[in-house]
Amino acid sequence: MKISSDLIVPQFHSATLRRTILDMAYAGSTVHIGCAFSIVELLAVLYRKYLKYPNNDPNSEARDYLVLSKGHGVMAQYACMKEIGWLGLEDINSYFKDGTVLKGLSDSRVDGLEVTSGSLGHGFSVGVGIAMGAKLCGSEQKTFVIVGDGELNEGAIWEGAMFAAQQELNNFMVIVDENGLQAMGKTSDIINLGSIQKKFESFGFDVVTIDGHNEILIDIAISEFQKTTSMAPKAIIAKTVKGKGVSFMENDNRWHYSRLTKADYDAACGELEGQCL
């Protein structure tokens, strides 16, 4: 019996998503695994419940927008796109092969990815423009932007934050992946941001800080923000762990750069198997 793919409801199980990330990283012998692992639960909740794609079309004009400003986490988004069916197993297994389209950072020419990011601080402003455009059109479309805490070093982020508050873009929601690490070390050692919550509050945002790996709390935070009548743009500060899900990768910044050996891959897959796929 042939089962229509329309009937398969994607589950976005975090262990499954992480396994896809590992498969891609191993197939492509590529990096940024830790950056992808820290946003898995955030993307899972967004794709499972909040992002609306009419007719399952990633290019639908009426879609919500997920802007991955921290393009380094793109493998987590690829993993979700595979769950939906926008990517196939062959895309995963051929990652980084010559002539393929999925890159190591978000690229807007891939259906389902909204921006070309990786040069940090860009996606936030593009998201502000999308949110403003939706307001001007009288549309209910939502804009979610995911930024890294290291990315907050970029001044453009704060230009966008000021403007979003000025324009009362309450349809704009930024989610900060606060994993405490950036390329060269701890964010607190490089540019100490202090309380990110207070920073966004002082820029005129409604802000909540949560455990960014607890899907129930993520769901509640988004849901509560969508119920409020406040006109302020929204910020969720998601406390996360870089490399979350595999013990030897957690909080170890080598997994920003390291490539998987066969032994690493097997060990990591083994850990995920214990997390009820």
Add this chain to the structure above:
Amino acid sequence: MRATFSSVLTQLAVSDPKVLLLTGDHGYALFDEFRKACPSQYINAGIAEQNMVGMAAGLAKLGFKPFVYGLSAFVPVRVVEQIKIDIAHDGLPVTLIGDGAGFVYSHLGTSHQSTEDIACTRSVPNLVVMSPADRFELEACMMLAYRSGCSTYLRMGKADLGDVHSESISEEAVKSPISITKSKISVEEGNRNNRDSSVVIFASGSMVKTAIILANERYPDARVYSLAILKPLDEESVRSLCLGSKAIIVMEEHSIIGGISSAILEACSAIGCPPLLRIGVTDRFSQFCGSYDYLLQEHGLSTDLVGKKIDNFLDEVGRL
């Protein structure tokens, strides 16, 4: 020219609600007409150009057609990366207006002077680069940018030099080197010191006026062409004009590195090129404070100094 800019933009916005004007807190009084006619389509993004350009990309993704206004030193130079990644990469219908290009803000110094903008933008794929010389070219360029839906950088330099054409120019004509009609060049007999019609002068923006003045006074038989669209350059026409000439002069209020003369030489690189004199800014910042005319002189771009360079050049070519 700026009045034309304001009125054309206002007309576009009135007829198409998807046209937006974003300004980085610049354009005092320039946009009074626009703000009165289309207040909801006017967005002052504040002194935050990076966000303004990224935001324009987001608005364009939702179907809007933003015109992003700034001083040329800031838009595009300060935000080249946003233009590259957020706009041109996706070919979004955003028109970037860089006002005051060249030495317009002469007294304010290097931060407000802009002689690198063409070089910066020409190398960005998918980006059209325009440099109109008068209100007729400006209107054609603006309409072309709007109708084409292409990502575009439109450079506006010294805007009060008067017209170089006597009538409107079509959007099609502006894509190629625009011949300055003989009727516009009032030849004064007896004032000619060069009768060689095989000299071609290419100029753009403010320097078209200088080219016309010099052609009037010294080189009445030279053929003068304005280049309003620098990218995509009509290379075939440029090559044809170059091959049919004995000497070429290129004039621009921009660095000679990466500007119009570079584009012409690139176009001719495979076939060779007659002797070509590059008149522009020679890899240096302004040193002194002064008027626009004073700074042109400092950089060797005043009419007199350009004339001397051309005389010397043509003498050398004549001796070849």
